[in-house]
Amino acid sequence: MVGLGTLWVWFAPYFPVLVIVVVTVVVAWVTDLIIGGLMRQSTPQMARTARRLGVVVVAVIGGTLVLQAVGLNPTVILLVIGLLGVTVLVALREPLSNYGAKYFSDIYTPFKVGDTILVQGVSGKVIEINPMTTVLLSENDQLISVPNVALIRDVVVNTSPQKWKELVIPVSLSATVDLPTFESDLLKSLTKLRVRLDPRFPPVITTKAVTAQSTDLVLTLMIRRPEDREAITVEVNKRLGEILERMRGGLRSARAPES
């Protein structure tokens, strides 16, 4: 009959490997959860890819450690990991550049969903701007997908009528800000800029997204003269900041205990 001591002698050399495998599984699981949480606002496809990537990286590291534990050369293993990393970067070059381009195009390109644009010889109405591509609907009902990176690299023409007039300013408010008061104060403040704005188009504030943490709005203004565009943007942003600062001050006073 084989005793416990004999069994341990047989199993002992493999114990570190078992520990590494268990730790790798736990770390991969935690990594999957963290990446999933961080990418909650991304598309499901994007989140899934990132989670898979995270798990693979952890698995590769865990596998390397296992190989090291059974006596293989770690230098070779590190080289393998490095090569894998480069492979991943090369493989994801296009999506990553599109993702970065989306970030910049949100801020700097003068078009939004609903506008008609011309880019790389194709024209259509913008119906979606996702992290990878901007989707256009052509006049003959075809969907055209333009990689976001093209919108940064190439010339984009916004052919919607009078688009030069339109100034679209995104505003993100914390959930603690009282939206009716903010809107009312902003509209009052913008009456001071009235001479620079087209009288036929009063400011419009549109709700884009509401979460428990924040409200995303878009302020749309129509300017009178194209050359005022930058100055008005700066002035409006300054006024927005002042209103929010004032409201934060009000909130602080409201919360301060009575003396």
Added chain:
Amino acid sequence: MASLSLCINTQTPLVQFLRPYQGDLLDPASRDPTDLGTLREGVDYRFSPGGVTRMVYPLVRRLLKEGVLSDAHWVALNPKAPPTVRLGAMTLHNVTIDVERMAGYGKVKEAIWSRIHELDPKERHDDLFWTEAFAEYAYYNRSTAELIRELDQRHDFDVFYVHDFQQMPVGHMLGSLKPKIFRWHIPFDVEAIPEQWRALLTTYLDGYDVIVVSAEKYADSLQALRPQGKVVRLYPYLDPADYGQPSRATVTATAERLGLRPRDVVALVVARMDPIKGQDLAIDAVAELAEEYPRLKLVLVGNGSFSGSATGLGLSKSASWREHLESLVRERHLEDRVVFTGHLPQEDLDCLYERCRFTVLPSVREGFGLVAVESWLHGKPAIVTHRAGISELIRDGVNGLLFDPERAGDLAKKMRALLADRSGKLRARLSRNGHTASRLCSLETAARAEQEMLVEVTEA
């Protein structure tokens, strides 16, 4: 079709509170809705007179009863009411804004009202949307939209039904993908809308999937703005069951109490005290006919709207209009020919409809004019301004008489036709055909149309 969860939004609340509720009708610390069933109608609260109670409420009740709706939440401006009130299967949610903001809001809504009704050509209000008062109008609408959004998170509504021009921005402000219907109750003439208003109005109207108007001519005019939503014409309506026939003795007693003698020939005007309602035209017509018809008496029923009344928003224009009318009566020496009754309960109103010879709708502009339908339901002929939406249902001399409020003496001419009808043949014809026309404006007809619209908008 599964039952729908509906959120209604009106400016005028269904119920007005007659006493301050804090510490009296309700424990302010309580978060439970006040149950209207525990309060006394006429003492603690009353139903708002007008379309909200006569039209929207019966429709919602009916759709709840028929299972078309599973529940209904009604959001309205009601600064003097508890935050939440239960009324049967309905929950009323009240929006409150402070007095200063109310003044700005009232100023803008009155200006929009005045411009759309083309009341004063000198006061165009072209720059209205650039004024500081407009910021308060936006504040009120945003507060309403925020409350509705919060309720939607809790109740997951299937559809939003927003009523009247005051609430127009709510659909846009909600930013919800769920279906939204907007009912425009007042007249709509694109020519009356200043160029400076059109872009914002279009933006707001584009917040809705369906826009309902009260007459074909308004629908045609609205199409000129090319709204993204579907434009639907739906006649306003009443529940005929709400209109009782009082006994002869009750009618006599009520008439006596209101100062009417048995031999008086009564012309009845039922309208709130508002310049747009044109009571002055009726007074002028009576002045013209006074000598010819010495027993003719004009009865003016109504006082302020929710906005103009003391229990409402206190934006009073009704008191000054009544003063103007009273001075006009003195000027024309008609003190014994014109009776001002103020607001009357439905039972008294039913008695007056029974007692009158005919009714007059003298408005200089009128979104529709349901009082003509009330008149028909009581079997009385109606003389109707051709500036009312309902005029498209009237064939002059067949089911009613039409007059032009801008043509001097035209109303008196039409009144004379009915006063001179000694055989009563004309009155009988108009009443009979009017009663038939009233079916187009009955709750029965409308409930079917509204239900079809709700199904279409939620299942499309």
